[in-house]
Amino acid sequence: MSNHNEDHEKYEKLAEVMQAHKEQKGALMPVLQEAQGIFGCVPMDVQKIIAEGMGVTLSEVYGVATFYSQFSLEPKGEFVCGVCMGTACYVKGAQKVLDKLCEELTINVGQTTEDRRFTIQGTRCLGACGLAPVMMINDDVYGRLTPDEIPTIIAKYKVS
Numbered sequence: 001m002s003n004h005n006e007d008h009e010k011y012e013k014l015a016e017v018m019q020a021h022k023e024q025k026g027a028l029m030p031v032l033q034e035a036q037g038i039f040g041c042v043p044m045d046v047q048k049i050i051a052e053g054m055g056v057t058l059s060e061v062y063g064v065a066t067f068y069s070q071f072s073l074e075p076k077g078e079f080v081c082g083v084c085m086g087t088a089c090y091v092k093g094a095q096k097v098l099d100k101l102c103e104e105l106t107i108n109v110g111q112t113t114e115d116r117r118f119t120i121q122g123t124r125c126l127g128a129c130g131l132a133p134v135m136m137i138n139d140d141v142y143g144r145l146t147p148d149e150i151p152t153i154i155a156k157y158k159v160s
């Protein structure tokens with residue numbers, strides 16, 4: 001649960017992070033990473049604070065935040081789904097699995113469903129290549145997937 005005090009603490013933490021990286025070249029990336037760790041995402045208001053704090057333009061911050069798929073610009077859904085796009089999974093048909101997942105949730109990679117239940121996130125090798133293609137939903141791992149298994153898997157989370 002977030003309340004004002006907690007938010008205040010988060011912003012203070014962000015100020016500390018920026019202070020620590022201030023003189024460093026190429027600091028935007030680590031600052032954004034830490035900001036995402038603190039807030040769970042890097043929405044516009046956080047990007048504005050970073051721009052001011054680091055003495056760069058908002059479009060510079062926005063450029064970095066949108067270029068790398070690891071950053072999410074809005075709060076994530078309750079269930080974060082990632083289909084591995086590493087080589088082993090890719091050659092075993094991960095793209096088709098991902099397409100099916102997008103179709104099932106009617107969102108694209110990097111988006112969150114309107115009810116804030118599901119987010120699809122770009123994912124690199126999960127270290128379970130033997131199970132390729134692999135999908136994770138929060139901490140649950142699904143391996144050797146075929147696209148037609150997706151609706152059943154998603155249905156489990158819809159009811160929970």
Ligand code: FES
Binds near residue numbers: 087129133
């Ligand atoms: S490439 Fe997908 S788990 Fe390694």
